[in-house]
Amino acid sequence: MNTRMRRAAVAVAAGAMAVSLAACGSAKESGDKADSSKSAAAKGDNIKVGLLLPENKTARYEKFDRPLIEKKIKELTNNKATIQYNNARQDASLQAQQVDTMITDKVDVLIVDAVDAKAIKNSVQKAVDAGIKVVAYDRLAEGPISAYTSFDNEEVGKTQGEALLTALGDKATKSSKIVMINGSVTDPNAAQFKKGAHAALDGKVTIAKEYDTKEWSPDNANSEMETAISAIGAKKIAGVYSANDGMAGGIITALKAAGVSVPVTGQDAELAGVQRIVTGDQYMSVYKPYAPEAEAAAAMAVALAKGESLDSIAKDKVSSGSATDVPSVLVPVQSLTKDNIKDTVIKDGVYTVADICTGKYKSACDKLGLK
Known part of the structure; x- marks a missing residue:
């Protein structure tokens, strides 16, 4: 065999070996996947x-x-x-x-x-x-x-922002001062809520103060609201965007201490949040x-x-x-206000009327027809 023929034979043999090895590798990978599927199925x-x-x-x-x-x-x-x-x-x-x-x-x-x-x-x-x-x-x-x-987290924030504008009515002007108290920066959902809320609020009201609340803490939200009240003036705050119900509780405590009652948003339809909606202390929550x-x-x-x-x-x-x-x-999510408590959390069995309308909430429940 001459040199050229020998080289060609070696090349063919090497190619055949490569194909064979590749086929073995492919077979092994397929086998591994098959074994994994069989194991899961078993x-x-x-x-x-x-x-x-x-x-x-x-x-x-x-x-x-x-x-x-x-x-x-x-x-x-x-x-x-x-x-x-x-x-x-x-x-x-x-x-x-x-x-x-x-x-x-x-x-x-x-x-x-x-x-x-x-x-x-x-x-x-x-x-x-x-x-x-x-x-x-x-x-x-x-x-x-x-x-x-x-x-749909951006939709959550947008729902909150739009509800706040609805609550403000003709007070929703570019000169109206809003405080935004957002959720934790470690939670990607909080950034999406914030984005959605800004999409609804920007250009329609003035965001006078804005905070990102560590760990979604009601105590931290309370402190931030107190700081905002001192900076803006209690009587100049038109409403508060709160990213969830827990923080809304802390915010409302600070507002009451300052003698202020303005619309406050929330999220999660927590029992305490629903009860505050019944009494009018909190305007809305997001029912998820x-x-x-x-x-x-x-x-x-x-x-x-x-x-x-x-x-x-x-x-x-x-x-x-x-x-x-x-x-x-x-x-999908839904805005929860005093007008649709029956058709949301009660209808879906999240809470009963008895859960919501305890003691001090009973008279407010009666006015809303929650019996």
Whole structure:
């Protein structure tokens, strides 16, 4: 064989070997995916789900989110799933430790409502590296999440802002001074609420003072409102944008101490917030039906743990700073005022009239026809 023919033969042999190795690699990758799917399918309903919620200052998480998610997971798995739960108590470091524990305990999937959406990124990556899918709940966590469910957060802020303008009526002028008390900078939802509220308010009123409240704290909101009153003057404040009900409580306390009664917004339809709406101390809240959000998170988590597609569950796509086109479920919201308490939180079974109309609220409830 001459040199040219020998080189050609070597080249052909090398090419054949490369194709063979590539085919082996491809087969291995396909095999790994198939094995993973088979393993997930083999578990059936006997899955282990980790649930991590961010804090317990806001009543909704322990009262609504946790029991709703757990109930739906049990329904979808014929009561065979194991659920491990932890609350981070507004501590991002503690939540990172809780993720580590879930990884050690080999959960099949994690539902995480992040204390700090950016800080959780490394923990999400660690979970994924350990073969655990992650569902971001209520807040869009950074990292390679597999699914996300929340409300349309900009629409929440816009709903709040528009309600405040409605409450002001003909007082909603460019010279009207509004105080904005937003949520925590560590919560990406707060930035979206803020953006939506500004879209509704900017150019229609004057934002005289604006604060981003650490940890969604009612005490911090109270202090910020006191500072705003001192800076602006109690009688010159036309209304207050409060990002949620807990902070609204602190804000209203400061306003009352200054002898001021102006429209104040809220969010979450907490019982105390609804009661303040009944008495007229708080103008509105945003009613977010927790059941659809919780049930979507449970459905996505169960599907991921079983290796099933999310196509029939998640119709939306969202992107974060580190993930694109994440399968998502975005739940619509509704403005809650004294005029529709019956048709929202009472109709949906969130509260009964007896829950709302206790003691000092009974006469105000009677006037609204809540009996």
